[in-house]
Amino acid sequence: MRDALLLVAVDPSIGGVLVSGPRGTAKSTAARSLAELLPDGHFVTLPLGASEDRVVGTLDLDEALRGGEVAFSPGLLARANNGVLYVDEVNLLADALVDVVLDAAASGINVVERDGISHSHAARFVLIGTMNPEEGELRPQLLDRFGLMVQLENCFDAEIRQRIVKVRMAFDMDPHALRASYAQEQQRLAQRIREARAMLPGLPFADDVHPTISRLCIEAAVDGMRADLVMMRSARALAALESSEWVTHAHVERVAPFVLRHRRRDGADAPGNDAANESHARSEQSPKDERQSAAESLQANGTANHEDTEADWGYLPPEPVGLSTVKSVIPLSALSAKKR
Structure with missing residues (x-):
């Protein structure tokens, strides 16, 4: 988690970090501790109950129609510029808001449009989203737009x-x-x-970087080209952090788990697993085996759905919380004990 946070701190255009894990695994603590490492050092929380106007900002249309300048009231995206935008329980946030935040995180610009009038401003921030998978998953379309993902587990050491x-x-x-x-x-x-x-801007790439990225993304059977671009930027950020003269395939291999964890297709669980081999194995399966597998899968899914329904009975979503100023946080360097 510390490594992934440092990568997006170096290059926010990576698209942020999604931290998934159970309760009490220092997700929020790490997010807050990162802010003071940045030049401006401010930390903005996006609450669950926030409206779109509060997030993107509002335009005074009456003033614009009277011939004056466009009066813009900044939202949370403007306040987060050059700092950290933290979205706790991002999987419970409205999809439309998640989409807006991810757009700004990827482009570094927030555009507000109302009735033919538009205003844009810089929104270059480090995006950190956290979620507890027990409370639901993000839609795949939104999941893919997070640059990196870290999966935390309970520690039993x-x-x-x-x-x-x-x-x-x-x-x-x-x-x-x-x-x-x-x-x-x-x-x-x-x-x-x-x-x-x-x-970062002038760091050259070794000749073997592009082939390595293509190979890893093909083996993971990812959709589209976003994984390739994010892996390139992440490897460059890692090389810059280590003051390397070149971005090499070794940097790519180290960031690949962060990039592919939430994009890897079923059947491509491990690096080097060829999708063609999986397809060949399925073609070797007899029709009888296929019918039996389908029946077992249907039965397992039915049981799981029944258990999930019983487990979620009476569930109430978390209440939205307001913004708060953090006076003192645990330093990110002090969290090294939690790294492994």
Whole structure:
């Protein structure tokens, strides 16, 4: 998760990070801690109950029709410019709003149009969306538009759990002392991001980068070309973070799991799995085996749907929350204990 957050901090055009995982796995903590590593260091939360006008901003049409200048009231996208836009429980947000946010994250520009009048402004922010898969999934069309995805799991390593608890307890007892102990490491991280952003445009690609990206995306049987572009940008961001002279296939291989996790087609679970081999295996299956597999799948799906229905009975969606200013957060460098 830390690696993925640093990549989008270097190049927000990657399209943001979707962090999926169960409750209590530091999703929100990591998102808040990233903001202070950025030059402007501000953190904007998009609440579930936000209207479209509150997100994109509003235009004063009466003033424009009277011949005056277009009066624009900035929304959350404008406030998040050069900072972090955090969308908690993004899978519960209205699809139309998710679409607008993803458009701005990918282009770096927000365009507001009302009755033939338009206004645009810079909206270059680091997008971080979090979700708990137990509360529902994003539609595939929206899922694909997140640049990177990280899947968190519960930690059952006793040593790591103790390290996590010790860091959190130290922060609760004296947040200023904990932050001071990680101040130098935080400064180094912030400096790495600034230097990486500066060298990003001129970083050359090695000859084997494009073939490696094409191979990995074909093996994953992804839809469209977005995965190729995101993998290219992510590999370049990683190379810049490491002050490399070239973007190499090694950088591509390291970012590929973040790029392909939410885009990989069924049957292409692991790198190197050839879709043609899977198709050949299906062609070798007899009609009887196919009918039996279909029946077993239908029965399993019916059972799962029945269980899901019972588990969701009486479920109430989370209440929308307002914006809040975070005075002090756990430094991102202090979260290294949670990395593995």
